[in-house]
Amino acid sequence: xxxxxxxxxxxxxxxxxxxxxxxxxxxxxxxxxxxxxxxxxxxxxxxxxxxxxxxxxxxxxxxxxxxxxxxxxxxxxxxxxxxxxxxxxxxxxxxxxxxxxxxxxxxxxxxxxxxxxxxxxxxxxxxxxxxxxxxxxxxxxxxxxxxxxxxxxxxxxxxxxxxxxxxxxxxxxxxxxxxxxxxxxxxxxxxxxxxxxxxxxxxxxxxxxxxxxxxxxxxxxxxxxxxxxxxxxxxxxxxxxxxxxxxxxxxxxxxxxxxxxxxxxxxxxxxxxxxxxxxxxxxxxxxxxxxxxxxxxxxxxxxxxxxxxxxxxxxxxxxxxxxxxxxxxxxxxxxxxxxxxxxxxxxxxxxxxxxxxxxxxxx
Ligand code: SF4
Ligand SMILES: [Zn+2]
Numbered sequence: 001x002x003x004x005x006x007x008x009x010x011x012x013x014x015x016x017x018x019x020x021x022x023x024x025x026x027x028x029x030x031x032x033x034x035x036x037x038x039x040x041x042x043x044x045x046x047x048x049x050x051x052x053x054x055x056x057x058x059x060x061x062x063x064x065x066x067x068x069x070x071x072x073x074x075x076x077x078x079x080x081x082x083x084x085x086x087x088x089x090x091x092x093x094x095x096x097x098x099x100x101x102x103x104x105x106x107x108x109x110x111x112x113x114x115x116x117x118x119x120x121x122x123x124x125x126x127x128x129x130x131x132x133x134x135x136x137x138x139x140x141x142x143x144x145x146x147x148x149x150x151x152x153x154x155x156x157x158x159x160x161x162x163x164x165x166x167x168x169x170x171x172x173x174x175x176x177x178x179x180x181x182x183x184x185x186x187x188x189x190x191x192x193x194x195x196x197x198x199x200x201x202x203x204x205x206x207x208x209x210x211x212x213x214x215x216x217x218x219x220x221x222x223x224x225x226x227x228x229x230x231x232x233x234x235x236x237x238x239x240x241x242x243x244x245x246x247x248x249x250x251x252x253x254x255x256x257x258x259x260x261x262x263x264x265x266x267x268x269x270x271x272x273x274x275x276x277x278x279x280x281x282x283x284x285x286x287x288x289x290x291x292x293x294x295x296x297x298x299x300x301x302x303x304x305x306x307x308x309x310x311x312x313x314x315x316x317x318x319x320x321x322x323x324x325x326x327x328x329x330x331x332x333x334x335x336x337x338x339x340x341x342x343x344x345x346x347x348x349x350x351x352x353x354x355x356x357x358x359x360x361x362x363x
Contacts, residue, residue, distance in 0.1 A: 007189040008064050010065075014260065015060065019078070022078070031089045033049060033096055038108060039296065041294075045107055046106070048108070052112070054114065057070075061073065069255060074258075076114050103138050108142060116149045118148040144165055146172060153203055158207055175190070175217075201245050215247050215249075217250050225272075232347070249296070254301075276346065277309060278318075311337060321335065
């Protein structure tokens, strides 16, 4: 294998092994929820996150093997979950959050299904309807955010969802990951192109006169087989592209190593490292100066072995600076630490390690 060949000759095998290892868990045990401060379209507020167990991402379960960095399929029961059960699970998680902190003031709700919310095979329409009915009871919930691959974004499905959500913003988040079709195909195995992404965004834009509908692009920072320098350049270029095609909001996802993925295989062999937090800081500074739409940088996994990191002295400080920058959308101030020189050297001189021959031998 070289980097000119698609990854779909090794990913299906990695996914097959991962699925074989998985302990089957009942859907109720796979649900989760939490809440926290967030930046809403109306300003600072609170977001409630709810993970619903659905049969799993159709792309990950297809013969393609799914995306090279993603193990969300491990959060799925890999079996059909009835509408009644999904609604019941949603209720339990939602009540847990509202009991902990009653809804008051600007609130968003993000429903993650470890795949595509708009795919009726993953979440039946009946369940969508019932969940939206529950959400509609709360005037302070201003935004309902779901995720979907672009192939499930159709005018019909969007109209159905929006008409159920009275005056709330309905946001569709799409994992664009990179504006480079080359990176999407040869480093992520994303299974769609910019053209597909743009089509979905155009459908969302065409409904803006009828509904409060918005779009968000997830951008992945540092796919496999990418140097530190390329990762920074690609993230910045992707944010500019997303704004140009009319996306309303951007969320960067810096790489963390998920279990049983090709990314993990490369990481274990010393052929991949998650990005430096310095790189993340550089991306956020450049993007905040050149892109006008709201941009959030996800900080999960920062400072851990499997996530973006610098050194023990500055990991926490920089993470907090980025969280603050997310909430007020300002450019983080200058900061120095001894480890910065090593990052500079990495960006300037290190080439990505591509032990691709080994990869084919051992998989
Ligand atoms: S990143 Fe999204 S599309 Fe890709 S395998 Fe994971 S859940 Fe599926
Ligand atoms: Zn440091």
